[in-house]
Amino acid sequence: MTILLTAFDPFGGEGENASQMALEALPDSVAGARLEKLLLPTVFRTSGELAIQAAENIRPDVVLSLGQAGGRKALTPERIAVNLMDARIPDNAGFRPADEPVVPGGPAAYFSTLPVKAMVRAMEAAGVPAMVSNTAGTFVCNSLMYAMLHYAASRRPDLPCGFIHVPGPEDGLSREELTRGVAAALEAVAENL
Numbered sequence: 001m002t003i004l005l006t007a008f009d010p011f012g013g014e015g016e017n018a019s020q021m022a023l024e025a026l027p028d029s030v031a032g033a034r035l036e037k038l039l040l041p042t043v044f045r046t047s048g049e050l051a052i053q054a055a056e057n058i059r060p061d062v063v064l065s066l067g068q069a070g071g072r073k074a075l076t077p078e079r080i081a082v083n084l085m086d087a088r089i090p091d092n093a094g095f096r097p098a099d100e101p102v103v104p105g106g107p108a109a110y111f112s113t114l115p116v117k118a119m120v121r122a123m124e125a126a127g128v129p130a131m132v133s134n135t136a137g138t139f140v141c142n143s144l145m146y147a148m149l150h151y152a153a154s155r156r157p158d159l160p161c162g163f164i165h166v167p168g169p170e171d172g173l174s175r176e177e178l179t180r181g182v183a184a185a186l187e188a189v190a191e192n193l
């Protein structure tokens with residue numbers, strides 16, 4: 001089994017991104033699954049295009065994307081992605097959309113096709129704070145999650161896709177805890193396939 005695991009580079013003038021730290025700290029295989037790691041730029045559209053291109057080349061069995069949500073105190077599998085780009089700050093290419101769809105004419109939203117509750121239980125069992133989130137926001141993370149679910153819905157209906165937001169570097173979780181949490185979530189995903 002192959003899992004495409006993505007994370008984002010630093011954005012908003014910050015020096016690091018906790019999702020990148022977790023991506024780099026994870027081993028190359030988890031729960032018998034091979035991890036194909038991909039670091040994405042925090043840029044609307046480009047991030048989705050690169051992730052879809054990787055999915056086309058690698059043909060993974062699962063796609064899990066990671067991003068940082070500063071201020072959160074737990075790892076949060078996202079339940080839903082909305083067809084909206086509405087940015088408070090510019091992305092890393094200087095683009096700051098307001099009230100624009102991710103995919104013009106696409107459905108209003110997609111639910112995660114990963115087992116978000118099982119992922120939360122697995123992370124908690126590994127001693128890492130976790131809870132389901134019902135909003136991925138309207139910035140680049142949400143648009144990547146939406147783009148991947150739209151890709152899967154239209155071209156790879158058998159490809160489960162989802163997203164986990166992780167706390168920022170200053171939110172009190174160590175890199176080791178982040179990594180342990182994501183690994184536990186990946187195990188839950190692999191078990192549910």
Ligand code: PCA
Binds near residue numbers: 009068069137141142
């Ligand atoms: N977090 C941002 C974009 C990149 C990242 O790591 C977000 O939540 O949209």
